[in-house]
Amino acid sequence: MTGAMNFNEPAERVELRAAVADLAAEYGSEYYRARAKEGAYLTELWREAGKLGYLGVNIPEEYGGGGGGIGDLAAVLEELSAAGCPTLMMVVSPAICGTVLARFGTPEQRQRWLPGLATGESIMAFAITEPDAGSNAHRITTTARREGGGWVLNGRKTYISGVDVADAVLVVGRIEDEDTGRLSAALFAVPTDTPGFEARRIEMDIVSPDHQFQLFMDDLRLPADALVGDPDAGLLQLFAGLNPERIMAASLATGSARHALDKAVAYAKERVVWRDRPIGAHQGLAHPLAQVKIETEQARLMTQHAALRYDSGDDAGAGEAANMAKYAAAEACVRSVDQAVQTLGGNGLASEYGLGAAIAASRLARIAPVSREMVLNYVAQQSLGLPKSY
Known part of the structure; x- marks a missing residue:
């Protein structure tokens, strides 16, 4: 048998994940919530991640980036999110805008914008x-x-x-x-x-x-x-940015799902209420957490598949996979946060644990950057060949 499939990420990406996780752990969810409550941005984390080259891993090397693909950038965002530091600006600035400029910008436009996007010194909204x-x-x-x-x-x-x-x-x-x-x-x-x-x-x-x-x-x-x-290729250029957007949104959601699950599991291992046994020993809590783990890993695999298709130049296949990944990741994120709150009981809504605020944030994953209903429309029409309903 030839051409066997390999579901392992490249060693370089595994190392990238570990390095980003180490950086994010120095900041964590408390830093994120404190900055958010102040009405401020994650400036310190953003600048340090930029200096270390994490924000520009998908930007071409000739413009100061890492020369990698959207899969590498998605891994960075997933690890930041898993540490409690998700940021939409990674979806927007290096992923959407960086991709569009790198693929379609003039040499002058690429030189003007990409070096700053790669280092995080410049930020572009969409x-x-x-x-x-x-x-x-x-x-x-x-x-x-x-x-x-x-x-x-x-x-x-x-x-x-x-x-x-x-x-x-x-x-x-x-x-x-x-x-x-x-x-x-x-x-x-x-x-x-x-x-x-x-x-x-x-x-x-x-x-x-x-x-x-x-x-x-x-x-x-x-x-x-x-x-x-x-301008004659406007829609092509637009969708070149929207597929990475969905892949990155999925990575933010799976990272956030991991973060909530980690909090729930840690609590379930330590919290003792009956018979000197931690609550995680009871199937009423253990099974829902296990389901969240399964669904999150399924969403992560679909997201990595979408990134691989996009990075290989398969724009059509990437569109289907990216939409499916975004849908699966959003559902996993909502379920993970909800089950984490349920596991912690009253503590699930205490500011100390940060899960109360995550309820609204996780719900956003079903809405943006594309709603679950529009994803279902896409799959029904494009994947199943059903008549257009709108």
Whole structure:
């Protein structure tokens, strides 16, 4: 038999995971919660991870990155999340924006943005969602028109992560063809200090250092080179960033599931209530925790499979696998946090353990960056060949 499948990660990635886990352990969930309650970002952790090269493992080496794939970056985020330090900006800045710029940016754009994204010294947000479009990217109304050798951008965006720490935003808009009037998708790199750019924070009940914003762009003037790549390939460029987004979101969710499970298992091993036996010896708790472990490992395997397909250049196969991974990881994360709270009882909602705040955060995994319903629509239509329902 030839071509046997190997489910073991490369030794380099195993070593990367261990190194990131060691770094994250120096900060941990208490650091994360403290920064979140202060309304501040994980600046210290982000900077140290950047200096060590962890934030740019997927960025080409010629721009200061590690030259690896999205699977390597996903491993970094999973280990940070497993230590209680998940951050959406890893999904956004090096994964979505770094990938799009590396694949489609001009040499000048790559040189301008990628070195900073690789080291974490620069952060780029990503803006696609609009108030009246939601999950329907075809209803995006942010438009750009050519004027005076440059662009004029107008539109609104909502639920855009990390604009307060970003140097620029990769904005998804549309360009109108002057001859046909046809609108085509296009991406623009917009520095956050551009006149006409306004960001307003959305107050959220989730305790997180990653803040959400509404964006307002009114007659925002950009130079010609703000347009990323080829406007005729706008959708291709967009989906080149969305598959990594789903893979990274899945890794954040599986890491968060591991974190909650670790807390529950540690508590179940030590907590004694009846017959001098730890509560983890009782099947009423042991079996649900075992189920969480199984479901989390299944989601991790699917996520690694999706990353492998993407990194091998199989964009079509990666789309299916990435959506499935994101779905499985979100479900595992929600179940893990819920069971961890149940295992700890009243302590599950005590601030000391940090699981109460994780309830809302885990629920977000089912909604963003794509809802579970849209994933099911995708699988029904693309994988099963069923008629489109929307």
